Structures are given as C-alpha cells and as structure tokens.
Amino acid sequence: MSQAREFRIPRSIRFGSGASREVGAEAKALGGSRALIVTDAFMRSGGNCAAVEKTLQAAGIATHIYDGVNSEPDLTHVRDGLALQQQYSCDLIVALGGGSPLDAGKAIAVMATNTGKIADYMGSGKLTRPGLPLIAIPTTAGTGSEATQFTIITDTDHDVKMLIGSPFILPLVALVDPDLTLAMPRGLTAATGLDALTHGIEAYVSRKAQPLSDLMALSAVRLLGENLLPAWERPDDQEARSKTMLGALQAGIAFSNSSVALVHGMSRPVGAVFHVAHGVSNAALLGEVMDFSVPGDPERYADIAVALGLNRQGNAEATARAGVARVKELIRAMQVPSYSQLGVSKEKLDPVAGKMADDAIASGSPANNPRLATRDEIISLYYKVL
C-alpha cells in the first residue's frame, strides 16, 4: 500500500471572472485592518492596484503599497517590503501581480513573524511560525504561486535562486481572476504559460507524485495544451484566457504537492547567472530535458502525450516521444527565444557551467526527476540547448 501523503491548498480559492473584487471581503474575514499591498510599478500605474486598494478600503481596511518588485525578487525586495510592513504595522499582506510580487509577498509575510533572515530558511520546512495572513492575486497565468507552498528569492551576493518551501508560505486565500490576464502581451503569455505547462509535466513525472497531484497535473496539461496557443494567438479570447489560467492554477497545486524536477532545477541557475526570465528559461530546456527523461518513466510521459491530445501508439516510449515532439512544436509556435538568442554563448557558459550544475543539484529538484542526471549529464544538457 502507498505511503500516506498530505495535500495542501489555500484555505479559500476563488476562481473566475471578477474573483479579485472579493479581496475586501476576504481580507475582512481574515481579521485584517491594515494591508500591505506588494506589487510592481507596472501594476500600480495600471488600474489593477487601484481597484484592489479601493475594494480593501471600502471594507474598512487601511492600505499601504510596496511597489518595488520590478524584477524577480531578491533579498532587497524582502527587506524593503518588510520595512514598510513594520513602519505601518500592517497585519495582512495582499500580493498582486505575476510570480515576482507573489513570491516577494510570501517572503515578506513569513519574515514578519519569523526571526533572522530569509536566507536562513532556504530549503524545506525550516520556518517555525505561520506568517501574516496572505491573499494572493495573480495577474499572469503561469507560476501558480498563488497556490504553492514555495517562494523563490534570489541571493544576489552568491548568484543563487533560493527555493524556500514551507506550509507556512502557502497563501490563505487565492483570488484567481482571468480578467486580469487579458492585458498580457504575447511574450509574457508564452513565457508564463509554458512555465505552467512545465509545472504540470514535472509534477506528473516527479518521483514525488501522488494520486491527488496527478489529477491536477494531467488536467493542467490538458487545459494548457488546448488553450495556451489560442490565448497567445488571440489575447482577448476570454475562454482561452480563462482555461489557461485554470490550467496554471491546477499546475501550481500539482507541483506544490508533488514537486518540480530537472527542468526547474536546471532553469534556476540560468536565471540567477544570465538573468533569463524564469518561464523563458524553462521553455528553452523543456523539450531536451523531456527527451533525456523519457526512458526514466515512459508510461507517465505517454500519459502526458495523451493529455496533449495525442493517440496512444505502439508502445509507451513511442507515445511519449510523440508527446515531446508536440511540446517542442508548441514552444516553437509561440516564438520563445532560445538561450543563444538571449546572449548565452558557449564562451559565456564555459566558466560557469560547473557551478550551475552544482547549484541545480543542490536545489534538490533534479533528484525528483524520473531519470536521474549526473553532474556531467546536466552540463551537457546545458550545452545541448544552446
């Protein structure tokens, strides 16, 4: 019999058009009186931040804004956000934006109640106290951060993307409103959507997969396989946007309760060293890493192919390979830039490839891959995707 596993999701998830307008009611239900909205300058200049602020204020909640998360979050963002939280004695965090403000909001919420520095908690299960109540409102259909017990904070001094995991990081409330994604430009739709697809695939093939995460993972792959390209081709296609966002949410729930694997393990060092955006970095790796990994669990990769709409072929391996080809086609169709197009050359990779492979392995994610990769194999995969 299989070992007992836990499955965690936010206490409340509201999904659908207009969900973000429930922020006032949810904040009140959580007992908040002073909210710190963690976001970026782009959100603040658009209408989304003002709408959230207004809704909170209408519910009798004072608002303060930290809009400094204009890149993937690092130690500075956590420190600056925390300073504002303390200055105004905020008792609730509302994180609004793409994965970056959400991850920053998560880190700020837990560091408001835990001692020391965020870097002390790198790894899994080290936080000792629940954070401030956190409401997450994603504006991209990608990271699934609104429903995960992880945050990624870059340690810029050491060029490392720290993975911090704890049930205390999981937002209490996720307000997932596809209307907020209608304004996403094509490049962002592709990068964030392919990040979500990577979550679904990795959660399903992971050695830590479990029956409940499998349901979410396969459903996510199906939704994203059917709707991501239409959402990219027709940005105002509300149905495609909505189903893509549902897929991203499900993929987030899946990997939060299973894990990611080799793609994410290898992708984080690329982001930390070459400053390639997370989704783009994953997309560049996904096809080759799937090719490498299929022999580790052809049956599971065949299930992925079927979720992508393909028929089963002679054997699991053949079906799985057809699925990999479909994923590569999708990435090509969405015109995601390759590493070399982003300026990562062999000459630049040579001096850092070893450290990147070491950091990938140290993150723990590659150990969840169905086919384990040695340090040398990871290095050669980096060169292969160039």
Ligand SMILES: [Fe+2]
């Ligand atoms: Fe990701």
